Every structure is written in C-alpha cells, then in structure tokens.
C-alpha cells in the first residue's frame with residue numbers, strides 16, 4: 251500500500267474511535283515502507299489530526315454543501331490541504347494528482363471530480379480563503395488558526411488571556427520533546443550521556459531534574475543497546491519532579507495507587523535504591539503488566555503490583571502507609587502535544603466526572619495514610635478544578651490535613667517569588683507557557699500525628 255493510502259486508512263480508523271498512535275504503529279508494522287515513507291505517513295497522520303479544525307475551515311469554504319460531505323472524501327481533502335499548507339517539500343501537482351488517484355480507487359468518479367475541482371479551485375488563488383482574524387473574533391481565531399476545540403480555548407482564554415493562550419496552543423502544536431530518565435540503579439547520568447552520544451544521539455542535560463536527559467535526535471530507542479540494557483526509561487521532565495516531591499528513602503514502604511504503566515513507580519524505586527517496598531496499584535490489569543515489564547527491564551525488584559480500585563482501597567487495606575502517591579487519572583490537558591488526537595477526544599463534561607473520581611480516590615486513600623505520613627497528589631492537567639479545586643475540597647473536608655512546603659523537595663532552585671510562594675503553599679501548577687514543560691500539577695498533604 252502506498253503512503254497516502256496508508257495514512258488515509260489510519261485516519262479513517264481514528265475517526266471510528268481508534269487511537270492514532272496505536273493504529274499508526276500497527277499499520278506501519280504491517281506494510282513494508284522505506285524509512286522516508288514511514289516518516290511521511292507519520293507526519294501526514296499526526297499533522298492532519300492536529301490541524302483538523304484549520305483544514306476543515308478550508309474545506310468548508312470551498313465545498314458547496316460541505317455539511318453533507320462524507321467522512322472518506324473529507325479525510326482525503328484534509329490530507330491534501332495538510333500537504334499544501336504545512337508541507338512545503340511536497341509539490342502541489344503531486345498533492346492533487348495523488349488525491350484524485352486515491353479518490354478514484356476508493357470511491358466513484360464523482361468524488362474524484364469533486365476533489366479535483368476543490369483543489370484546483372483553491373490552487374488558482376489560495377489567498378481567496380481568509381482565516382478568522384484575532385481582532386474580529388478571538389475565540390474563532392484560536393479555534394481555527396490553532397486548531398483546538400472551542401470549549402478548550404474558551405476556558406484558557408478566560409483564564410490566561412489571549413497572548414498566553416496563543417503560546418499554549420503553539421506549544422500543543424509543536425513536536426513534543428523526548429525526555430529520558432537515567433536508571434540510577436545501573437549508571438550515572440554523565441556515563442549514560444556519553445554512551446548515548448556514542449550510539450548516535452544528540453543529548454542535552456536537564457537543569458531541573460538530576461536524572462533527566464533530553465534526546466534532541468536519536469535512532470529508534472528500542473534499537474539502542476543502552477535502552478536494551480535498561481539504562482534509561484522515557485519520562486517527561488515535569489513527571490520526573492513527582493517522585494522527588496515524595497522523596498522516599500531506602501527501606502521505606504510506599505503506596506502508589508494509580509501506578510500504571512509505572513513511570514513514577516520505577517522512579518520511586520530508584521530513589522529508594524531498590525530497597526524497601528512499593529505497593530503499586532491500578533484498576534487495569536494490562537497497566538500492571540506494563541509496570542512489571544518496566545521494572546524487569548530496569549532491574550527493579552521492590553515493586554509489588556496489585557489490581558485495586560483506588561476508590562475502594564480505604565475499605566479493604568489493613569496497612570497504613572507513611573508515603574502515598576496519587577498520580578490521578580485526569581483530563582491530560584497539560585500534555586496535549588504528546589497525543590495529537592487527544593484534544594478532539596476530550597469533552598468538557600469529562601472534567602466534572604474526573605473531579606468526582608479524583609476526590610473519591612483521595613478520600614479513600616487518606617484512610618490508609620499513616621499519622622505523620624505524607625501524600626503527593628499529581629496530575630498532567632492545567633484545569634484548576636482537577637488541581638487546586640480537588641485539594642481545596644479535600645482540605646475542607648479534612649481540616650486536620652496540612653499542606654506540605656514543597657520547596658525543600660524541589661530538585662532545582664525556584665525561578666522566582668511566584669514559584670516559591672506556590673511551593674511553600676504546597677501546590678505547584680506547571681504551565682507550558684511559563685515553565686517550558688508539559689502542564690503538570692503537584693500538591694503535598696500531610697496527616698499530623700495525634701497530639
């Protein structure tokens with residue numbers, strides 16, 4: 251199958267509800283393509299999904315009765331407009347010819363004629379199509395030009411203003427950085443860096459987390475001998491802060507209630523020098539399997555996985571834990587750049603449902619937090635209801651809880667008084683447009699000893 255048809259078939263499956271990354275991997279593994287074509291298909295799929303609203307703007311201006319356009323022809327047009335507007339290196343004639351050929355193969359000649367007409371009409375005078383202007387309608391401008399759902403940009407516009415919302419959307423549309431965490435049980439960051447450079451990677455060190463390295467370019471990770479030897483794992487820089495905030499010591503016992511696939515669990519194990527015990531729970535068996543796989547590859551032995559709904563743990567667990575991590579299920583609006591289809595999958599009503607779940611998890615887990623124990627709550631979202639809102643509600647229903655001053659746990663010097671103030675109050679919201687990293691939230695609570 252040729253590259254464009256493969257991209258089209260993946261997009262069709264995504265429209266039917268599939269996950270873009272899983273489908274893309276699956277199709278790329280099934281069909282033999284050159285590395286250039288693999289890269290081309292990947293960019294076509296991710297770019298077309300990401301810029302969907304902007305591409306639809308062009309289609310809706312150019313197609314009469316665009317509302318009646320069926321999914322297949324619309325996808326072919328989205329693919330063509332993505333190449334025309336976002337991929338300079340693809341010649342215009344090739345875009346049109348290939349789209350028409352594919353339409354003939356997949357549909358009847360009427361569709362091929364429509365696609366031919368729309369693309370040629372556009373190419374005669376591309377400037378004819380005007381994008382919405384900031385000054386006329388800021389919301390429509392954000393929605394179309396930066397291709398985000400309206401409800402999402404409305405929230406951000408109200409909260410952060412136009413300039414920061416634009417920065418946030420630009421961050422979401424840019425390629426995601428590839429961060430890795432040194433497996434300090436097997437090596438040190440400097441040695442790993444040297445080895446990665448010898449393996450053909452371009453590497454920079456994190457100034458925020460002592461184990462973090464940024465891979466600016468790299469061969470496929472699974473091919474690297476350093477990966478096979480379990481010398482590192484992939485984890486974003488902001489996620490690497492979480493385990494530091496809990497700061498477990500060797501020989502302690504830690505409960506990690508939403509642990510799959512184990513990014514933070516294995517980091518906790520590293521900080522504990524693989525001594526002690528981590529009880530790692532999740533509601534999904536396959537997520538527990540991923541924790542075990544990751545632990546095996548990294549040579550970690552202290553993790554005990556347990557299939558457990560965190561909202562029920564307070565009723566059944568007998569033990570009390572001195573350290574608990576709740577890396578809660580959340581809307582993920584801080585990590586949109588990592589999943590091109592995520593923005594279209596989320597719905598505004600998801601937030602209230604997630605808030606209820608987050609509160610239920612915390613309520614339950616607090617029952618097994620030992621007196622004097624510390625709990626870290628984290629999410630990869632920037633929505634205040636799921637972050638400050640959840641913590642404030644829990645503190646209101648448990649007035650005995652104290653916020654932890656997080657500043658001493660931060661592995662880098664805070665950037666300024668605003669960051670210091672948040673940390674001292676025990677809640678830190680990382681924002682892409684301020685912190686240059688994925689959106690992330692970390693809060694710390696302590697259950698005092700009985701007086």
Ligand SMILES: C[S@@+](CC[C@H](N)C(=O)[O-])C[C@H]1O[C@@H](n2cnc3c(N)ncnc32)[C@H](O)[C@@H]1O
Nearest residue numbers: 508509510511512513514532533559560577579
């Ligand atoms: C943000 S992810 C955790 C990521 C993980 N801590 C890491 O660093 O790799 C949230 C996890 O919570 C799990 N989850 C969702 N609802 C849950 C529940 N009621 N009880 C326990 N786990 C739950 C999901 O399956 C998912 O694996």
